[in-house]
Amino acid sequence: MNLLVDMGNSRLKWAVADAAGQLLAKGAVANGQLADAALRQCWQGLGPFRRIGIACVSGGPLLALVQAVAAALWPDAPCVQIRSQRQAFGVSNAYQEPEKLGVDRWLALIAAHRHYPAAACVVDCGTAITVDLLEANGEHRGGYISPGLMLMKQALAQGTNALPFSAAAYSGQPGQSTEAAIYGGTLLAARGLIEHVLATRAAPSQLLLTGGDAAIIAEHLPIPAVIDPDLVLRGLAIALAAWE
Numbered sequence: 001m002n003l004l005v006d007m008g009n010s011r012l013k014w015a016v017a018d019a020a021g022q023l024l025a026k027g028a029v030a031n032g033q034l035a036d037a038a039l040r041q042c043w044q045g046l047g048p049f050r051r052i053g054i055a056c057v058s059g060g061p062l063l064a065l066v067q068a069v070a071a072a073l074w075p076d077a078p079c080v081q082i083r084s085q086r087q088a089f090g091v092s093n094a095y096q097e098p099e100k101l102g103v104d105r106w107l108a109l110i111a112a113h114r115h116y117p118a119a120a121c122v123v124d125c126g127t128a129i130t131v132d133l134l135e136a137n138g139e140h141r142g143g144y145i146s147p148g149l150m151l152m153k154q155a156l157a158q159g160t161n162a163l164p165f166s167a168a169a170y171s172g173q174p175g176q177s178t179e180a181a182i183y184g185g186t187l188l189a190a191r192g193l194i195e196h197v198l199a200t201r202a203a204p205s206q207l208l209l210t211g212g213d214a215a216i217i218a219e220h221l222p223i224p225a226v227i228d229p230d231l232v233l234r235g236l237a238i239a240l241a242a243w244e
């Protein structure tokens with residue numbers, strides 16, 4: 001068994017994977033809540049593990065914390081930090097500097113190619129919304145990065161005098177209050193990005209959504225989408241299984 005850890009800018013997502021890469025127990029911890037005791041509480045009693053696989057786009061101090069807790073709980077299991085590559089697992093990275101593609105985006109592409117055979121548009125609805133284009137033959141065509149729903153709302157609240165931050169949900173119809181107008185506007189920004197990218201594809205692409213806001217964005221999209229909440233962790237399972 002391996003422990004998989006996906007460290008995003010908002011939350012750490014983890015899963016236990018068996019030798020075939022099937023995800024067993026899973027959990028998530030908000031970065032603001034990440035501390036030695038919180039992680040030990042999540043992970044106590046799990047294992048033993050062969051390896052700990054880490055995909056990290058969040059900061060060095062949080063990575064060091066995760067490595068320290070893992071080393072204390074499972075001293076015999078090496079921590080393997082996965083990085084983006086030029087080509088692996090049938091996927092070729094479109095970036096001129098392949099290591100600069102966020103490792104979460106890279107792993108989502110690897111899982112998409114392995115588990116969904118068609119050409120795909122892979123959207124990670126996390127802190128940022130990333131949209132990556134993947135051909136059926138594994139060629140990554142590049143992608144787009146935009147603020148996520150929470151960041152858009154926070155930016156409006158921080159950058160203006162009159163706009164409040166609200167976590168409440170509204171219909172997405174034209175807003176009849178400031179909060180509802182912000183909710184609808186930020187959701188439409190995400191929807192417009194995704195719809196536009198799909199419309200510019202020469203051939204139809206399967207739309208794959210992952211990330212904390214996948215369900216809410218899918219609900220407001222007029223296009224069928226597959227929601228795979230574990231796409232990054234599933235990519236991490238593939239990358240870690242090949243590690244020697």
Ligand SMILES: Nc1ncnc2c1ncn2[C@@H]1O[C@H](COP(=O)(O)OP(=O)(O)O)[C@@H](O)[C@H]1O
Pocket residue numbers: 007008009010011012030125126127128148149150151210211212213
């Ligand atoms: N409990 C939660 N904590 C933080 N964000 C959450 C939570 N539930 C839903 N979200 C939404 O999910 C987004 C983060 O998604 P996630 O996939 O965890 O991001 P990341 O991989 O960037 O850490 C936030 O922007 C927020 O809108």
Ligand SMILES: CC(C)(COP(=O)(O)O)[C@@H](O)C(=O)NCCC(=O)O
Pocket residue numbers: 007008009010057100101102103104105124126127128129130145
């Ligand atoms: C774009 C991201 C910030 C998304 O991170 P997330 O929203 O998953 O926390 C992350 O993939 C990243 O730091 N990427 C490096 C730059 C790039 O992909 O071009």
Ligand SMILES: [K+]
Pocket residue numbers: 008104124126127211232
């Ligand atoms: K992510």
